Amino acid sequence: MGATFSVLLLGGLGALFGALLGLASKKFQVLIDLKTDKIRAVLPAIDCGACGYVLCEGFAKAVAEGKADPLGCVPGNPKTAHAVADILGISVTTADPVMAVVHCKGGRAEAAERCVYDGIPDCHAAIVAGYGSKVCPDGCLGLGSCVAACHFNALSISADNVAVANPDKCVGCGACVAACPRAIIGLVPRVHKIFLACSNRDFGEKVTSYCSVGCTACEACVDCTPSGAIAMNGNLPVLDYSREENFIVAVHKCPSRCFVDLIKTRPKVNIDVKCDGCGNCVLFCPVDAIRGEPGKRYVIEKDKCIGCGLCLNQCHVHAIALWGGLGYSQKTKGKWHKS
Amino acid sequence: MNTASMIQISLGAVLINNFVLTRMLGLCPFLNVSNKISNATGLGMAVTFVMTMASAVAWIVDSTVLAPHNAAYLRIVVFILIIASLTQLVEMALQKYSPALFESFGKYLPLVTTNCAVLAAALIATMENPYTGRPFTFLEAFINGVMSGAGFTLVLILMAGIKGKLECVNVWKPLEGLPIALITAGLIALAFLGFSGLHPPIAAGGF
Numbered sequence: 001m002g003a004t005f006s007v008l009l010l011g012g013l014g015a016l017f018g019a020l021l022g023l024a025s026k027k028f029q030v031l032i033d034l035k036t037d038k039i040r041a042v043l044p045a046i047d048c049g050a051c052g053y054v055l056c057e058g059f060a061k062a063v064a065e066g067k068a069d070p071l072g073c074v075p076g077n078p079k080t081a082h083a084v085a086d087i088l089g090i091s092v093t094t095a096d097p098v099m100a101v102v103h104c105k106g107g108r109a110e111a112a113e114r115c116v117y118d119g120i121p122d123c124h125a126a127i128v129a130g131y132g133s134k135v136c137p138d139g140c141l142g143l144g145s146c147v148a149a150c151h152f153n154a155l156s157i158s159a160d161n162v163a164v165a166n167p168d169k170c171v172g173c174g175a176c177v178a179a180c181p182r183a184i185i186g187l188v189p190r191v192h193k194i195f196l197a198c199s200n201r202d203f204g205e206k207v208t209s210y211c212s213v214g215c216t217a218c219e220a221c222v223d224c225t226p227s228g229a230i231a232m233n234g235n236l237p238v239l240d241y242s243r244e245e246n247f248i249v250a251v252h253k254c255p256s257r258c259f260v261d262l263i264k265t266r267p268k269v270n271i272d273v274k275c276d277g278c279g280n281c282v283l284f285c286p287v288d289a290i291r292g293e294p295g296k297r298y299v300i301e302k303d304k305c306i307g308c309g310l311c312l313n314q315c316h317v318h319a320i321a322l323w324g325g326l327g328y329s330q331k332t333k334g335k336w337h338k339s
Numbered sequence: 340m341n342t343a344s345m346i347q348i349s350l351g352a353v354l355i356n357n358f359v360l361t362r363m364l365g366l367c368p369f370l371n372v373s374n375k376i377s378n379a380t381g382l383g384m385a386v387t388f389v390m391t392m393a394s395a396v397a398w399i400v401d402s403t404v405l406a407p408h409n410a411a412y413l414r415i416v417v418f419i420l421i422i423a424s425l426t427q428l429v430e431m432a433l434q435k436y437s438p439a440l441f442e443s444f445g446k447y448l449p450l451v452t453t454n455c456a457v458l459a460a461a462l463i464a465t466m467e468n469p470y471t472g473r474p475f476t477f478l479e480a481f482i483n484g485v486m487s488g489a490g491f492t493l494v495l496i497l498m499a500g501i502k503g504k505l506e507c508v509n510v511w512k513p514l515e516g517l518p519i520a521l522i523t524a525g526l527i528a529l530a531f532l533g534f535s536g537l538h539p540p541i542a543a544g545g546f
Binding site: 002005006013014024030125329 | 385398400404408410413416417420421424427431432434436490507
């Protein structure tokens with residue numbers, strides 16, 4: 001009796017609730033836009049927040065409703081943008097992918113400290129407590145607010161106590177840019193491997209008194225870039241990445257070595273046998289790496305050549321070429337070695 | 340039912356017999372709650388809502404079907420059925436009629452379905468009132484459900500606030516994360532022990 005009763009009771013209750021839920025699902029039916037699910041499926045699902053929405057789901061919904069820009073997903077660009085556009089049935093043109101760079105390289109060895117900070121290990125906290133321990137008002141505090149903000153482990157604090165962005169891991173979402181209380185992290189186009197690693201707006205000797213790699217606003221970089229792609233703004237050079245300019249000369253002409261070139265081994269120039277010894281190229285070499293006598297084949301001093309390529313277009317017999325691939329250097333043993 | 344017994348039940352559910360700290364139920368959401376007070380509030384609201392509904396429906400089902408047929412042994416399995424269906428129903432209704440509310444705590448509802456604190460609230464609703472010695476009336480069970488949820492929410496918010504503060508201090512490495520959360524929980528429970536003094540003399544057979 002007991003067993004029959006309990007089976008009947010549970011079965012009956014189960015059937016009742018099942019029927020109730022079935023009815024409810026008909027009555028409370030909500031039509032969901034299928035686009036939302038489709039868009040969410042192509043998003044990276046990392047909830048980085050670069051689009052302005054907390055969750056990827058929120059962004060997917062906003063895009064499906066036409067409230068958000070289909071290009072808004074920064075980490076997934078440009079692949080995701082095209083996938084989203086396919087779902088919406090529109091065509092889009094994507095912007096150049098960007099990467100985060102830290103505009104400071106003054107570590108313990110280079111930049112002077114004025115006190116010892118022993119508080120909460122967070123840049124914002126250090127700013128509140130006496131504006132940080134560095135003398136430089138714009139130097140990286142090295143406490144890692146950006147590291148904590150990064151979803152991709154692309155940022156780290158170097159042994160020298162400066163934040164460094166790893167371009168291989170960075171997706172350009174800009175979370176670190178927002179997290180830095182000193183606003184010294186910026187986004188630069190991925191195709192450019194050179195950026196200024198200083199945000200200091202002081203001038204001349206004042207800078208050298210507390211940082212050996214600080215920009216003194218000497219304008220050497222402006223002078224050596226005739227294309228005009230570098231302009232001074234508030235005692236700091238601004239690199240115009242939209243111009244046709246590779247900035248390699250500026251890297252080597254900067255007396256404080258403020259620039260960072262992510263490519264350690266640039267290709268070097270070689271002059272082949274077509275050279276008729278006109279000597280025109282010598283006039284254009286910014287580092288005096290070309291030597292020779294008029295009328296004979298000129299040679300390149302490989303130690304001096306920086307691979308800026310300024311001489312290439314000046315040769316009327318096309319005897320000059322760049323040798324060596326990007327990021328590769330020829331080891332003495334004859335093996336190609338990735339740097 | 341008079342005001343005094345209403346206050347008795349409320350105080351008892353929120354402070355004296357707090358679900359998390361005294362009964363040690365619902366520890367999973369309590370320990371894993373994020374350090375955001377808004378999240379804790381959302382989860383707390385969802386639990387309160389389901390607890391109240393579950394207490395009321397469990398009381399009705401118990402007094403109309405189970406008790407008359409002398410089938411108290413079926414309580415747990417029937418209540419689980421009730422809670423799961425209720426949560427589903429509430430989720431659907433919210434999605435239809437209040438998308439804003441659904442956004443704010445809809446995502447917590449599936450978590451609540453299998454929460455032991457909710458099942459306990461339903462079971463307690465069928466027990467006897469420790470203050471009167473008689474079984475809970477419907478209104479008493481209802482109030483007990485609301486207040487148990489309120490107590491749960493209170494402790495959840497307390498814990499979220501403390502976790503937020505813990506983020507900013509250097510915790511000894513071996514104690515980071517769950518251990519320090521458990522120690523904190525123990526200390527809060529000790530503090531809540533002080534409320535047991537509020538207990539009026541209860542009839543025999545109470546919990």
